[in-house]
Amino acid sequence: MANIDALRQEVSRVLSEKIVDVVLGFEAGSLPTRNQPVFIHKAKESKRLVDNGFGSNNLAALLAQRPKDEKIGVICRGCESRAIRALTVEQQLNRENLYLIGVPCRGIIDWRALERAVDGEILAVAEDGEDLLVTLKDDEKKLARAEVLHSACRNCRQPDPVGTDVLIGELPAREGLAQRSPDVAAFLGKDADARYAIFSEEAERCIRCYACREACPMCYCTECFVDHITPRWSESMVSKGGTQAWHIIRAFHQTGRCVSCGACERACPMEIKMEYITDRLNEDMQDMYGFEVGANDSDQPPFAAFSLDDRNRFKE
Amino acid sequence: MSAKPHFFLFQCQYCLAASDDQHWVENDLPKNVKLIKTPCTGRISPMFVLNAFQSGADGVLISGCMPEKCHYIKGNLGARRQLDEFARLLAYLGMQPERVRFVWMNVSERGRIQQEVVDFEAQLAALGPSEKFAAISASGNAGGRYGQY
Numbered sequence: 349m350a351n352i353d354a355l356r357q358e359v360s361r362v363l364s365e366k367i368v369d370v371v372l373g374f375e376a377g378s379l380p381t382r383n384q385p386v387f388i389h390k391a392k393e394s395k396r397l398v399d400n401g402f403g404s405n406n407l408a409a410l411l412a413q414r415p416k417d418e419k420i421g422v423i424c425r426g427c428e429s430r431a432i433r434a435l436t437v438e439q440q441l442n443r444e445n446l447y448l449i450g451v452p453c454r455g456i457i458d459w460r461a462l463e464r465a466v467d468g469e470i471l472a473v474a475e476d477g478e479d480l481l482v483t484l485k486d487d488e489k490k491l492a493r494a495e496v497l498h499s500a501c502r503n504c505r506q507p508d509p510v511g512t513d514v515l516i517g518e519l520p521a522r523e524g525l526a527q528r529s530p531d532v533a534a535f536l537g538k539d540a541d542a543r544y545a546i547f548s549e550e551a552e553r554c555i556r557c558y559a560c561r562e563a564c565p566m567c568y569c570t571e572c573f574v575d576h577i578t579p580r581w582s583e584s585m586v587s588k589g590g591t592q593a594w595h596i597i598r599a600f601h602q603t604g605r606c607v608s609c610g611a612c613e614r615a616c617p618m619e620i621k622m623e624y625i626t627d628r629l630n631e632d633m634q635d636m637y638g639f640e641v642g643a644n645d646s647d648q649p650p651f652a653a654f655s656l657d658d659r660n661r662f663k664e
Numbered sequence: 665m666s667a668k669p670h671f672f673l674f675q676c677q678y679c680l681a682a683s684d685d686q687h688w689v690e691n692d693l694p695k696n697v698k699l700i701k702t703p704c705t706g707r708i709s710p711m712f713v714l715n716a717f718q719s720g721a722d723g724v725l726i727s728g729c730m731p732e733k734c735h736y737i738k739g740n741l742g743a744r745r746q747l748d749e750f751a752r753l754l755a756y757l758g759m760q761p762e763r764v765r766f767v768w769m770n771v772s773e774r775g776r777i778q779q780e781v782v783d784f785e786a787q788l789a790a791l792g793p794s795e796k797f798a799a800i801s802a803s804g805n806a807g808g809r810y811g812q813y
């Protein structure tokens with residue numbers, strides 16, 4: 349977590365020195381467990397900024413809609429900085445127009461898990477080191493932050509921002525970050541029928557609201573495959589075929605592109621798990637092509653870059 | 665479902681140089697095999713493969729040219745990366761991996777496609793009908809575009 353005063357100060361500075369036109373960050377939302385993205389235009393507005401575990405969005409998802417020539421500052425955690433890199437590699441963003449303000453990340457709290465962990469309405473939440481102090485109507489509760497961390501953050505391999513222009517605060521020492529998703533390993537540990545049962549159970553709860561797509565920094569297509577009418581690539585209904593097709597193809601489009609931020613899952617009103625699919629696809633890309641999303645400013649994702657070296661992979 | 669497995673053959677139009685083979689594919693394929701001819705394997709979207717399984721197919725056979733032999737230079741390389749991973753994804757989600765098969769042809773391999781079709785059919789017959797991912801309801805109507813072929 350960045351020192352909030354230092355963060356606000358830097359934001360005021362870059363705005364008043366006209367280094368940027370606007371800064372994107374989080375402000376407090378209408379409920380104590382939710383932040384909302386905010387565009388700060390004036391130095392004095394920077395006091396609206398907050399930095400805590402309730403910023404569920406991946407802010408990089410909001411950049412695509414901005415005017416092309418706008419100079420924009422972005423407050424970035426690890427996943428946001430990786431998404432911005434990936435979007436730059438895919439030529440969706442012009443890095444020169446961005447000023448990236450890195451902040452150390454301690455992970456996003458799964459507000460639904462938090463609400464389930466306490467009884468009654470949450471009036472306020474304060475972060476105190478590794479603990480959360482939750483104020484309820486006539487009670488106060490102390491919870492370990494780790495207990496209610498979102499799974500994407502629990503599994504995060506790279507919480508520290510990369511390629512930023514400035515870093516506010518100090519990066520904590522990181523130890524024992526898992527390099528492979530334990531959720532993928534657990535899924536693979538089951539037999540094919542059990543895997544299909546889990547996938548169906550997840551996918552078929554989908555109400556096709558596409559909140560997951562809207563929340564995703566890498567889903568920037570002006571026309572998504574599910575919105576095509578002719579040809580219609582997948583059933584548009586909330587049917588087995590339609591929901592499965594959405595989940596399979598959406599995930600597949602993220603192969604070697606997903607930054608594992610978990611914004612899709614946090615946005616989903618049905619609490620559908622999606623990262624066990626995208627993380628596995630990314631692990632495949634790493635194993636087969638040594639590709640890691642957001643690792644540098646140049647490597648194209650594997651489906652955009654192929655070569656005759658692949659001939660050894662043609663078995664038949 | 666009849667005893668014979670149903671499957672799709674996605675065929676790149678350049679992979680069979682022998683006109684006999686192309687003629688066979690276009691006219692004499694067994695009735696349980698549906699041909700989808702494409703300009704190049706690069707044209708085969710993973711969504712075609714998914715649509716095949718959703719419409720009740722038991723398998724998908726993809727036939728294209730060897731790495732250096734692509735008419736469009738690199739179409740098969742892009743196709744290979746994507747389709748191979750897509751097949752792995754379906755397997756990860758519970759499908760038997762043997763239901764998708766790739767055949768990368770050298771144009772000189774006369775008569776190979778016939779053998780591949782026979783072999784693949786035998787392989788699918790051994791697996792039995794595919795139920796996962798099929799989107800057709802008992803009435804044979806998914807309410808959408810999927811008819812039983």
Ligand code: SF4
Nearest residue numbers: 564606607609610612
């Ligand atoms: S698919 Fe989900 S986890 Fe991956 S980048 Fe998009 S929102 Fe983040």
Ligand code: SF4
Nearest residue numbers: 567569572573598601
């Ligand atoms: S699901 Fe695929 S087609 Fe739709 S917006 Fe995302 S990447 Fe684009």
Ligand code: SF4
Nearest residue numbers: 554555557558560616
């Ligand atoms: S957010 Fe959830 S319910 Fe909505 S389309 Fe995505 S997976 Fe389906």
